[in-house]
Amino acid sequence: MTPAGKRVALISLGILTLAGAGAFVATSVALKHSISLNSYGNPVGGSFRLMDSTTGTMTDKSFQGRWMVVLFGATHCGEDACSPALHTMSAAMDAVDPGKRGMVIIFVSLDPDRDDAERLRQYGESIGPRVVAGTAAPFALADLAKEYQAPVEKVADPEWEYAMRMSPRFVVMDPQTRYRGTIDAKADQSSMVASLRQIMATEQPAP
Numbered sequence: 610m611t612p613a614g615k616r617v618a619l620i621s622l623g624i625l626t627l628a629g630a631g632a633f634v635a636t637s638v639a640l641k642h643s644i645s646l647n648s649y650g651n652p653v654g655g656s657f658r659l660m661d662s663t664t665g666t667m668t669d670k671s672f673q674g675r676w677m678v679v680l681f682g683a684t685h686c687g688e689d690a691c692s693p694a695l696h697t698m699s700a701a702m703d704a705v706d707p708g709k710r711g712m713v714i715i716f717v718s719l720d721p722d723r724d725d726a727e728r729l730r731q732y733g734e735s736i737g738p739r740v741v742a743g744t745a746a747p748f749a750l751a752d753l754a755k756e757y758q759a760p761v762e763k764v765a766d767p768e769w770e771y772a773m774r775m776s777p778r779f780v781v782m783d784p785q786t787r788y789r790g791t792i793d794a795k796a797d798q799s800s801m802v803a804s805l806r807q808i809m810a811t812e813q814p815a816p
Contacts, residue, residue, distance in 0.1 A: 653788045656669050657715075661742070662726050673784065673786065675711055678714050678715070680776055680780075682774075685772045686774075695740055699714060716743070717754075760776065
């Protein structure tokens, strides 16, 4: 390799190293950022602040004006249940919201040790554009899961050593982040479509 070629290679390596370090720092900061919860008067659900798949921060305010359907789990999901549930809900949303602008799935990973930004990005892309994945520090996730009445349960797994149990229900929040109901995470597509339509058509009771 010529001296000029060596210089180019060293510069490229330096850029990649800095980029990797920057992503690591951003992820670490995001994971240590505490979540300040606000129930907004909801019996279930409320505000959230998560590290998203770009090592940035997403909150419930990021999706104001859209219906949010929230599911807790992990990319290493017990009984491999999360991916089928997310695919089914995504297809149900396509039937209810064919324009794909009014509804989003918030997938909260309970496994921040393994689900870094890059893994969350790849996982979300494997499901489809409806899915926005995020995570936080363990203590913050515990508080958030409690707010959304989602269990935090680690189970043994022969392939991955351990996996995280998927929450049994999707929590549906309306465009003003008001709790509107739940949908069985193991329901089939037609049942999810019917549940979404019923929930969206029901007038929100006065607080």
